[in-house]
Amino acid sequence: MSIEVLGITVLWTFLFGYLIIASIDFGAGFFSYYSTITGKRHLINNIIERYLSPVWEVTNVFLVFFFVGIVGFFPDTAYYYGTALLVPGSIAVILLALRGSYYAFNTYGVNKNNRFYMLLYGASGLLIPAALSTVMTISEGGYIEVNNAGKVTFLVRKLFTSTYSWSVVLLALVSVLYISAMFLSYYADRANDRGAFEVVRKYALAWSGPTILCSLLVFFAIRGHNAEHFDRMTAHAPLFVLSFACFLVALYHVWTRKRLGLSFIFVMLQFGFAFYGYGSAHLPYILYPYLTIHDNFTSQPMAIALVSVFILGLLLLIPSLYLLLRLFLFDTKYVQGKRGK
Amino acid sequence: MHTLLSSYDPVMYSRILTGLTLAFHIIFATIGVGVPLMIGLAEWMGIRRNDEHYMLMARRWARGFVITVAVGVVTGTAIGLQLSLLWPSFMRVAGQSIALPLFMETFAFFFEAIFLGIYLYTWDRFKKKTTHLWLLIPVVIGSSASAAFITIVNAFMNAPAGVTVKDGKIIDISPFGAMLSPAMPTKVSHVLVTAYLTCAFVLAAISAWSLLKGRNHIYYKKALKLTMVASCVFLLASAVIGDLSGKFLAKYQPEKLAAMEWHFDTTTEAPLVLGGILTDNNEIKYGLKIPYALSILAHGLPHAEVTGLNDIPADEQPPLYIHYLFDLKMGFVALMVLIAGSFMVLLWRRRERVFENKWILRGIILAAPLAMMTIEHGWIFSEVGRQPWLLRGIMRTSEGATVSDHVDTMLYVFAALYVVLAFSSVTVLIRMFRSNRAEDEIAAKGIEGGSEL
Incomplete structure (x- = not known):
């Protein structure tokens, strides 16, 4: 494995981490608000709060890690994406800022369960993934134009009128809700909270079908948009078949209400296979057709330094993350709310 | 137009x-x-x-x-x-x-x-x-x-x-x-110590506020003493590091030092200008000149030569208004030293009475925003003082x-x-x-x- 492939794999892995844990968070925000409207809030709010409280800050870090890392490994991405994404990027930042701070105000402040806070939290849970998913769309090419003087222009109108772009947004939304509901089913089951479990299990089952339909939609939309990428994806067909198989296994376990931890592992595998399949077919392009991992890679000494720091950092992070999970995810007493704060 | x-x-x-x-x-x-x-x-x-x-x-x-x-x-x-x-x-x-x-x-x-x-x-x-x-x-x-x-x-x-x-x-x-x-060494230590200092002041101000409102619980006195003693330690440390920062500037960013001190001509025995305003033809009015002080600040010696703006190309000179930012910042620092110093003296001489002294408590409440303002001014001063460069000597801001x-x-x-x-x-x-x-x-x-x- 060359060092540039190693670099992009590391970054992609962090993005995958963000995809999973941020989806849980975003979806939980939506369900939390939705349950208020449908009068089921008292059933599911406890488990949502118990899981989210200690981990919300960690979620953001995955994203920061990704965009700082990509500028380090592939400095030219800052120039192309930075110039093009001023408006959508800023909107995403504002939504993230509102979401994060109002979550803290609501959870730690005196005025708990403020309706306005809840609405912000729920709505941003859907808008942020929609905004962020457009970066993936843009990376397929066709939405950024570079003239002879090197000036980068972002073709907003084209993005908003493209079928491909909207199919990606749709997939992002339903995936968020599906991943989140699948996780909450597992968490409610662990907490031994039957009432909550039955509610979130229904959400999980309801969003499973749309997830697969939207995946197929994107698969075909990409053929119309970037045929080259589509061809390479079909060359990776076994990965996508595996992804679908994992989906069936995960769904089976939620359906039969058995072994929900295993079920969530299969959800992660389902998205893992699809995400890495999509990603490896995307290579060598980071931005079609302007940036590739080979031509726009950072200097050799910087790459070596970044990789070394990354390895040292992981040695620090993995035990810490394990401790966090042990205390709040794998500790049955905490999950069941039997521990004082 | x-x-x-x-x-x-x-x-x-x-x-x-x-x-x-x-x-x-x-x-x-x-x-x-x-x-x-x-x-x-x-x-x-x-x-x-x-x-x-x-x-x-x-x-x-x-x-x-x-x-x-x-x-x-x-x-x-x-x-x-x-x-x-x-x-x-x-x-x-x-x-x-x-x-x-x-x-x-x-x-x-x-x-x-x-x-x-x-x-x-x-x-x-x-x-x-x-x-x-x-x-x-x-x-x-x-x-x-x-x-x-x-x-x-x-x-x-x-x-x-x-x-x-x-x-x-x-x-x-x-x-x-x-x-x-x-x-790096002076900047990093300056940022860290002043952050500790500011937080000690902010937390001290909260306790001082409660005491000033007549809520005389010993909890607030303990909090005030802890935070104010910490403030004094951090204040001393920032003073030492601040002095080292001046010496760093003289060596590596002489244009920033010259602009912030309105030091137009390279000279030895350079005086330090405190306050003052600048007229249209770059004459300093109403300023207080302290002889030798700039040479001492920059190099630790009264006779040392300090680079003036005349040795910096015109299109590489920082804006001269950073002098006001810097002097304002130093004014805030002087006030904080006064407040923290008075608290320590009173604590040492009179013990309990310091927690009832309304003027000290008001001063401490003032010190918190002052400390935050000092950070803001210091940072703006440092960034504007780097202009016109974004990366000094390599890339201009534009x-x-x-x-x-x-x-x-x-x-x-x-x-x-x-x-x-x-x-x-x-x-x-x-x-x-x-x-x-x-x-x-x-x-x-x-x-x-x-x-x-």
């Missing part, structure tokens, strides 16, 4: 928006760096003296801290992304040269975030009290390391190192060498900015966001502490603290 006013200049708007985001973020970042240390001090005192008051202090500070951390995290994410969105050409160069500390910063932040989550939810989880305190150590280290790494990036912008520049382009890079800019449309609109939208966040976070914090005062919590929980101050 009309075309001048209506012409859209993305460089200007990018500078204003970056400045606005940083001015807002720096408040929460400072709290994020300093408060964990203060919480740790309180919890440590509580364990050492077996005094529940200090344990409660740590808990209450931590409760408020979470709110500020949230705003700090989201505005930190904002500036992180804005760097690429507003300064794409700069980030392309920065990515090649100074990406390493930026990358390290995310690790430090990650580390801090994980342990903060654990710390906040495990107050009563362990049998040994020290176990919980140990969980705070990574938070303190992580937040201080974050600040250090970001400051290393800024030090590189002020005095690039570890790179070989040919025809204005970077050709050879040593990633670790770039982190060891000559500006070359680094985006060429996109709509930077002006983004500026207004972000300004609105910060107004909303500032208003909400302050409201939430005030409500939080009003509805649950320390003395009420002590009574409700039946906490018995020590009587020793």
Whole structure:
């Protein structure tokens, strides 16, 4: 494995981490608000709060890690994406800022369960993934134009009128809700909270079908948009078949209400296979057709330094993350709310 | 004239928006760096003296801290992304040269975030009290390391190192060498110590406020003493580091020193100008000249030669108004020294009476915003003083900015966001502490603290 492939794999892995844990968070925000409207809030709010409280800050870090890392490994991405994404990027930042701070105000402040806070939290849970998913769309090419003087222009109108772009947004939304509901089913089951479990299990089952339909939609939309990428994806067909198989296994376990931890592992595998399949077919392009991992890679000494720091950092992070999970995810007493704060 | 006013200049708007985001973020970042240390001090005192008051202090500070951390995290994410969105050409160069500390910063932040989550939810989880305190150590280290790494990036912008520049382009890079800019030691230590200082003052002001309102619980006296003694220590440390920063500037950024001191001609035995205003033909009026002081400040010797602006090309000179920023900042520092000094003298001479002295308490309440203003002024001074450079000697500010449309609109939208966040976070914090005062919590929980101050 060359060092540039190693670099992009590391970054992609962090993005995958963000995809999973941020989806849980975003979806939980939506369900939390939705349950208020449908009068089921008292059933599911406890488990949502118990899981989210200690981990919300960690979620953001995955994203920061990704965009700082990509500028380090592939400095030219800052120039192309930075110039093009001023408006959508800023909107995403504002939504993230509102979401994060109002979550803290609501959870730690005196005025708990403020309706306005809840609405912000729920709505941003859907808008942020929609905004962020457009970066993936843009990376397929066709939405950024570079003239002879090197000036980068972002073709907003084209993005908003493209079928491909909207199919990606749709997939992002339903995936968020599906991943989140699948996780909450597992968490409610662990907490031994039957009432909550039955509610979130229904959400999980309801969003499973749309997830697969939207995946197929994107698969075909990409053929119309970037045929080259589509061809390479079909060359990776076994990965996508595996992804679908994992989906069936995960769904089976939620359906039969058995072994929900295993079920969530299969959800992660389902998205893992699809995400890495999509990603490896995307290579060598980071931005079609302007940036590739080979031509726009950072200097050799910087790459070596970044990789070394990354390895040292992981040695620090993995035990810490394990401790966090042990205390709040794998500790049955905490999950069941039997521990004082 | 009309075309001048209506012409859209993305460089200007990018500078204003970056400045606005940083001015807002720096408040929460400072709290994020300093408060964990203060919480740790309180919890440590509580364990050492077996005094529940200090344990409660740590808990209450931590409760408020979470709110500020949230705003700090989201505005930190904002500036992180804005760097690429507003300064794409700069980030392309920065990515090649100074990406390493930026990358390290995310690790430090990650580390801090994980342990903060654990710390906040495990107050009563362990049998040994020290176990919980140990969980705070990574938070303190992580937040201080974050600040250090970001400051290393800024030090590189002020005095690039570890790179070989040919025809204005970077050709050879040593990633670790770039982190060891000559500006790094003084900058990093200055940022850290002043963050600790500011937080000690902010927390002291909260206790002083309660005492001034006549709520004479010993809890507030303990808090005030702890925070004010800490302030004095940090104030002394900042003074020493501040002096070293002046000597660094003389050596590596003489243009910044010359502009901030209105030192127009290279001379030996240079005097220091305090205050004053500058006329249109660069004459200093009403200023107080202290003979030899600039030579001493810059090189430690009264006869040393100090580079003046006449030796700096005209298009590489920083704006001269940074003199006002710097003098204002030093004025704030003088006031803080006066306040902290008076407190210490009174504490030493009269013990208990200091907690009833209304003027001292008012002074301490004033010291908190002063300290925050000093940080803001010091930072703006340092950034403006680097102009016209973005990366000194390599890239000018005008070359680094985006060429996109709509930077002006983004500026207004972000300004609105910060107004909303500032208003909400302050409201939430005030409500939080009003509805649950320390003395009420002590009574409700039946906490018995020590009587020793």
